Amino acid sequence: MTATATPQGVSQALADHLATQRPEAISDRDRHEARRALVNIVGCALGGAEHEAVEIAIAARGPFGGAPTARALGRREGFDPLLASLLNGISSHVHDFDDTTPSNYIHPTSPVASALFSYASANPVSGADFLHAFILGYEAVTRIGNATYPAHYQAGWHSTGSIGVFGAAAAIGRLMGLNPEQMRHALGLAATQAAGIRDNFGAMAKSLHPGRSAEAGYMAALLAAKGFTAGPTPLEGPRGFAHVTTGTSGTFDLSLVTRDLGRDPLLHENTYKPFPCGIVVHPTIDACLQLVAAHDLTPAMIEAVELDVAPLVLDLCNQKDITVGLQGKFSIYHAAGIALARHRAGREEFSDETVNAADVKAMRARVTPRASDTVPEDGVHVTLRLKDGRVLTKELDASIGNIRRPLSDDQLAQKFRDQAEVLTPARTEALIGALWSLDSAADMATIIDLATPE
Amino acid sequence: MTATATPQGVSQALADHLATQRPEAISDRDRHEARRALVNIVGCALGGAEHEAVEIAIAARGPFGGAPTARALGRREGFDPLLASLLNGISSHVHDFDDTTPSNYIHPTSPVASALFSYASANPVSGADFLHAFILGYEAVTRIGNATYPAHYQAGWHSTGSIGVFGAAAAIGRLMGLNPEQMRHALGLAATQAAGIRDNFGAMAKSLHPGRSAEAGYMAALLAAKGFTAGPTPLEGPRGFAHVTTGTSGTFDLSLVTRDLGRDPLLHENTYKPFPCGIVVHPTIDACLQLVAAHDLTPAMIEAVELDVAPLVLDLCNQKDITVGLQGKFSIYHAAGIALARHRAGREEFSDETVNAADVKAMRARVTPRASDTVPEDGVHVTLRLKDGRVLTKELDASIGNIRRPLSDDQLAQKFRDQAEVLTPARTEALIGALWSLDSAADMATIIDLATPE
Structure with a gap:
């Protein structure tokens, strides 16, 4: 520049x-x-x-x-x-x-x-x-x-x-x-x-x-x-x-x-966009959905969710205590929360009702994001700690809809x-x-x- | 601040x-x-x-x-x-x-x-x-x-x-x-x-x-x-x-x-405002009009016009080569020009016609503004050099309409x-x-x- x-x-x-x-x-x-x-x-x-x-x-x-x-x-x-x-x-x-x-x-x-x-x-x-x-x-x-x-x-x-x-x-x-x-x-x-x-x-x-x-x-x-x-x-x-x-x-x-x-x-x-929310949380949704599918996860299995994301993601989407659907679109907590609690991220998952639902709130509470200079803005490193002691990870550097993975x-x-x-x-x-x-x-x-x- | x-x-x-x-x-x-x-x-x-x-x-x-x-x-x-x-x-x-x-x-x-x-x-x-x-x-x-x-x-x-x-x-x-x-x-x-x-x-x-x-x-x-x-x-x-x-x-x-x-x-x-133009040129108009009245000046008597003004005045109103009435409102040259050539500064003096009038253009060409850190934003130091060799000056630190000289x-x-x-x-x-x-x-x-x- x-x-x-x-x-x-x-x-x-x-x-x-x-x-x-x-x-x-x-x-x-x-x-x-x-x-x-x-x-x-x-x-x-x-x-x-x-x-x-x-x-x-x-x-x-x-x-x-x-x-x-x-x-x-x-x-x-x-x-x-x-x-x-x-x-x-x-x-x-x-x-x-x-x-x-x-x-x-x-x-x-x-x-x-x-x-x-x-x-x-x-x-x-x-x-x-x-x-x-x-x-x-x-x-x-x-x-x-x-x-x-x-x-x-x-x-x-x-x-x-x-x-x-x-x-x-x-x-x-x-x-x-x-x-x-x-x-x-x-x-x-x-x-x-x-x-x-x-x-x-x-x-x-x-x-x-x-x-x-x-x-x-x-x-x-x-x-x-x-x-x-x-x-x-x-x-x-x-x-x-x-x-x-x-x-x-x-x-x-x-x-x-x-x-x-x-x-x-x-x-x-x-x-x-494949998901109706801030684009910088798309990798988190995509990675969590992939983990759910690969390991047949249910919400009750998940103890903690750690997210390493680019600093911009937290600059834009660090809204934690949310009560309104529109806020959910700019919450990294909600992004992981709906992917892991509801296994989807459509318009319904960003309604006032879903944002205030007990299961989604409970999953949001388990999410800890961290800013990392080594993760690209289009990426995420997800670490899931399961109640059975397993630790699952997923690294993504281009989520679905990304310029390298365009929607057909x-x-x-x-x-x-x-x-x-x-x-x-x-x-x-x-x-x-x-x-x-x-x-x-x-x-x-x-x-x-x-x-x-x- | x-x-x-x-x-x-x-x-x-x-x-x-x-x-x-x-x-x-x-x-x-x-x-x-x-x-x-x-x-x-x-x-x-x-x-x-x-x-x-x-x-x-x-x-x-x-x-x-x-x-x-x-x-x-x-x-x-x-x-x-x-x-x-x-x-x-x-x-x-x-x-x-x-x-x-x-x-x-x-x-x-x-x-x-x-x-x-x-x-x-x-x-x-x-x-x-x-x-x-x-x-x-x-x-x-x-x-x-x-x-x-x-x-x-x-x-x-x-x-x-x-x-x-x-x-x-x-x-x-x-x-x-x-x-x-x-x-x-x-x-x-x-x-x-x-x-x-x-x-x-x-x-x-x-x-x-x-x-x-x-x-x-x-x-x-x-x-x-x-x-x-x-x-x-x-x-x-x-x-x-x-x-x-x-x-x-x-x-x-x-x-x-x-x-x-x-x-x-x-x-x-x-x-x-008493004059329909940028407020920071008001002291110039006021001072020039006062000089005209005090010394019974005609346009032909004036050889050069020197204006010491606050830096903000030139930041805002340093438009010299103007052809449109609205530009005249933000020209320190025009402000002095109409005061000395026309002896007034009403709406007519900021028309396209007046801005392009030969007598006003000629007077604008004689104006030289200088930024000075010692002149207040509400003030001006005018130096008029007359063709007969006289030098007239006017220092003003509060023009008509100013907060210290409000319109009644x-x-x-x-x-x-x-x-x-x-x-x-x-x-x-x-x-x-x-x-x-x-x-x-x-x-x-x-x-x-x-x-x-x-």
Whole structure:
């Protein structure tokens, strides 16, 4: 990480790319990875569409909504497009089941796709244009994320919100046909709405982050299209995003925003979660489930659970005394607890009920995590001490879903089915099929209609 | 400044105060200062109500607006309350003519009052409740501002936006009757929407900051009232607002949030601008105008202008090659230029036309500012070199409008009149009178009606 590398004109260079890249520049492989991201995010949005956080947001913001020209994924009602963006962001992130780029720990698709699906439900957009706009928005998020990681994240920003906003602005700006100068203003208007702090991990506000960034990015594009002006150097300026948000270390490398720009949208850096919780506890779940299967373990057999994990894992997920399902998603104790007490880790295992269940609480109490500089962030060393005196160990340095053990297309489709309970099975299959071939859709509205419960 | 002083429970203590303080606790003197702030901000909003930035925001966001149950100050149309909050924030700040607390350089009233006037235009609110809610919102902004100044501002945040959001949440939350726990969630939802970077000084986006903070704070209160949850420690947590946003120095003193809480709302720290531009160039304007008057100077007499100013002045206002009126508000060159070339510094002197006028450009070219550690931030040492060989100097350590030379009530009323061109003179006088006695209004709607053009 170079300290404050600030190539001149990086904001304009990124804006030029976002406004002018030809869709033919995207490889088939990247197109397919983008489709995987969209299959994944629509499933997540369906799975979260009736979450309490979404219902509250509708109750609070709904009375102020405009003409219901747009749809939110998985909901029957119409909403104005800004509100639909907000709701898509909440629903697709609230279970912490959406994708992750491990290079910066951003969940990049939620803020971008949340705005895009809303826009495309209210305006005619071809599948090909939609996919390209998504790729550009994803790329803006990932590039800015890589350029400011780890300082931005370590400062305490939830970068899914604070960086996601750039992707929403880029994607909507592209579909609105912003020229390069307007696109730079849109990036500036995104930068100046960038927000979201990590104090909210474990609360509903975490899901508000991609929601508000989708809405704010959409708004940035709307304003820029009409001539609203922002400063000249939103990323690189001395009072721009990188300097302002990288905390006490203040280090970043904005050359990563433009390196290989136009040649690599970085979609190969994306991963998809098998478990609906903070990604850094996935190795613990995976390893514990493997131990259970290999040794036919029952909860009563287990006396103590020792976990050696990377320091980042405890920085993010050291919540021990928890009472709320959303907190369970950021608890290394709960991760081991459900794997060993319930032998699974689906959405039900992160409900308020499960978090407060006696058997799960008892198993959590047996867990002792330790920070270790020798364990990778994607790994874990599990030591199980059994009541019969046996000691079982499992070392894992790449959990299922990891970039080296990616979910297959079939696994992504199954994950989609598992979350699509608001749709009929037939509609679910039709929607999965439509998403795998969305490039050929003349109008994304036909696909979005399928994501609307009958 | 203590490094990272983080008293436990400061967010909840502030929330308790905001939710439960009795209005009787406010002194008559503070009530009057609050009225002065409101007279000032309504005048500013009227003066900015037809600014291009407002028109663009309406064009961009209007089509997504909800039922027009609210009003924006100085506009004939109805808007939904969130949009009206946004517009009030833009109009009341876009001329950079609103108030300033010199202890933290925040313009505290715009984000708070912008949300409040919108809320009160759509809901019955007595003048007394309105005034108290304003005072609480002002206090939240000023206390959090003082606790995190200068690190937060020096990091590059435009604290009028990034801290103003707390005040809007507090004020609207109070009128909505949030209990202390809900109020803490509202503060958390405000913290996680806190945004606005200084790269935008000189662009329309600067005025978006109080607009978006008014809207976001209003939204925070709406969400909290319905049960949306935020993290437990939005101000003091290790990933809370203070730690996350204080940049490379990372220093703050959150004990200032609760010191004398309930005994002093800090309204005596507020000041009102005589000139519509960055406050740190006010001493330059004032001193130059005094030299012009004392020596009967004409532009042609002036050969060179030397300005010794505090380093902060150049940090904020060192824009030399400017072409846009909004940039002129942050140019020490332009400040001296208009005072010496035009002998005044009203809104017209910060138009695109004046910024590009030959006589003003010529005078700007004669200006040389120098940073000096011995000149106070409220001061200037002006040295004028005349073509006849004379050298005139003026040292000022408190400019007009400064906390030691405050604008009188009559001067505030005159400033209001100067900006109220969207209203008839009779309506203007009626509105000024109503604002000076707003505590006695049974419903603020009667006052807000007066702020609507006939």
